[in-house]
Amino acid sequence: MSRTARLLLFAAGASVLAATFVAGTFGMPEFGGSEHLYRDLAVPAAVAHHTANVVSAVNFDQRAIDTFGEETILIASTLGAVTLLRPSREETVRRPPDLGHTLESTRLVGYLLLPLMLMLGADVVLHGGITPGGGFQGGVILATGLHILYVTGSYPTLDRLRPTGPFRAAEALGGAAFGIVGAAGLVGTGAFLDNFLPFGSFGQILSTGTVQVLNIVVGVEVVGSIVVLLGAFFEQEISVRKRSEASR
Amino acid sequence: MSVLPYLVAGYLILIGSYGIIRSHHLVHAVVCLSITQSGTYVLLLTVGYQHSATAPVFGSTTRPSTDVVDPVVQAMTLTDIVVSATVTALLLALTVQINKRHGTVDPDELIALRG
Amino acid sequence: MTALLVLSLVLVAVAATGVVLTERPERQAVTLSAFGLTLVLLLMMLQAPDVALSELGIGAAVVPLMVMLTIRTIHKDHHDRDGS
Numbered sequence: 001m002s003r004t005a006r007l008l009l010f011a012a013g014a015s016v017l018a019a020t021f022v023a024g025t026f027g028m029p030e031f032g033g034s035e036h037l038y039r040d041l042a043v044p045a046a047v048a049h050h051t052a053n054v055v056s057a058v059n060f061d062q063r064a065i066d067t068f069g070e071e072t073i074l075i076a077s078t079l080g081a082v083t084l085l086r087p088s089r090e091e092t093v094r095r096p097p098d099l100g101h102t103l104e105s106t107r108l109v110g111y112l113l114l115p116l117m118l119m120l121g122a123d124v125v126l127h128g129g130i131t132p133g134g135g136f137q138g139g140v141i142l143a144t145g146l147h148i149l150y151v152t153g154s155y156p157t158l159d160r161l162r163p164t165g166p167f168r169a170a171e172a173l174g175g176a177a178f179g180i181v182g183a184a185g186l187v188g189t190g191a192f193l194d195n196f197l198p199f200g201s202f203g204q205i206l207s208t209g210t211v212q213v214l215n216i217v218v219g220v221e222v223v224g225s226i227v228v229l230l231g232a233f234f235e236q237e238i239s240v241r242k243r244s245e246a247s248r
Numbered sequence: 249m250s251v252l253p254y255l256v257a258g259y260l261i262l263i264g265s266y267g268i269i270r271s272h273h274l275v276h277a278v279v280c281l282s283i284t285q286s287g288t289y290v291l292l293l294t295v296g297y298q299h300s301a302t303a304p305v306f307g308s309t310t311r312p313s314t315d316v317v318d319p320v321v322q323a324m325t326l327t328d329i330v331v332s333a334t335v336t337a338l339l340l341a342l343t344v345q346i347n348k349r350h351g352t353v354d355p356d357e358l359i360a361l362r363g
Numbered sequence: 364m365t366a367l368l369v370l371s372l373v374l375v376a377v378a379a380t381g382v383v384l385t386e387r388p389e390r391q392a393v394t395l396s397a398f399g400l401t402l403v404l405l406l407m408m409l410q411a412p413d414v415a416l417s418e419l420g421i422g423a424a425v426v427p428l429m430v431m432l433t434i435r436t437i438h439k440d441h442h443d444r445d446g447s
Binding site for chain 3 (some may be wrong): 266351
């Protein structure tokens with residue numbers, strides 16, 4: 001199909017979609033209105049389970065099975081991407097070359113920021129039940145904080161600091177631990193992923209029951225996943241080269 | 249004016265799809281797909297918004313009886329963002345392999361499926 | 364609807380148009396990062412700090428990094444192909 005034919009077909013479909021969408025928006029509840037049925041049910045349920053961050057409560061307590069499904073999507077697509085980026089038979093993995101010159105000040109800032117970012121990420125994961133944050137956000141902060149070493153120009157240090165073996169294990173363990181906590185709820189009270197740990201006082205770290213445990217589990221899993229993914233991309237770009245004809 | 253947020257969400261979805269149709273490079277198409285996904289996040293969150301309500305996190309300053317925005321749509325959106333990043337990674341890995349096998353990443357040149 | 368909310372919505376739409384109309388993917392990594400930042404602004408206006416944290420990490424750091432690495436891998440492969 002030529003480009004113009006494709007564009008005409010898209011224009012036809014998009015105009016119908018746009019027309020029905022605009023007609024639909026005029027029939028929707030008003031933006032900023034006060035009629036939110038889910039909120040009226042979710043907020044009292046979260047407060048009853050002593051969870052201050054209602055979004056975390058919805059993610060890990062009320063709709064935890066959906067988060068379980070999203071975790072499996074995470075694991076599956078990381079597995080697919082890493083498999084696709086594995087060096088094939090025609091390629092070798094060579095040592096990372098000595099990267100060029102970076103300013104001393106860049107390196108200093110990088111080395112100073114690294115422990116700060118790791119601490120910040122761990123803080124966001126641990127306080128997920130009571131402040132904005134949680135396993136997903138903290139895991140992303142931890143993973144990107146580790147890669148500040150790439151900005152400072154020391155890819156060999158980054159390579160040594162993130163051996164892919166333990167991070168792959170972390171990802172797999174995180175996924176499995178979610179299922180184990182869910183099964184423990186099944187054994188304890190008869191409902192999968194039930195919140196069976198004792199609740200504390202509102203606003204403390206250990207007040208939310210299994211939400212806290214699941215936050216940490218998801219944080220570990222997201223760190224493993226993103227580090228493994230970025231590692232596969234880095235290796236493909238920096239180290240993998242086609243096996244030359246002479247060495248065949 | 250009060251339907252502007254929904255219209256912006258619809259616009260994001262359509263402009264992302266337009267970018268995919270008209271793209272000359274597979275990586276450009278993947279980035280435009282990510283724009284389309286952002287359109288759905290905007291739609292979800294604007295459905296759950298309420299004027300002069302605060303974020304759904306309670307603490308010492310926000311008692312549990314104050315009005316908050318809808319937390320269910322926020323929960324759906326935040327897991328979606330992280331997961332769609334890994335799906336984008338899968339698509340980019342596919343692009344790298346396509347380039348290795350066929351030598352090009354222009355969608356117009358990749359028309360035939362070769363065995 | 365406050366003026367700030369309208370402004371952030373318009374900024375998001377303009378940034379998205381900028382990303383789609385950028386032809387070269389290596390430039391798109393930068394515009395995608397800027398789009399992520401405008402989206403974070405809009406998310407904070409909509410009282411969603413959790414979602415904003417998540418989008419900040421992903422949209423401004425992880426996805427542009429992967430896009431840049433993919434572009435460099437593709438260019439390196441084309442270079443090797445042309446050179447051999």
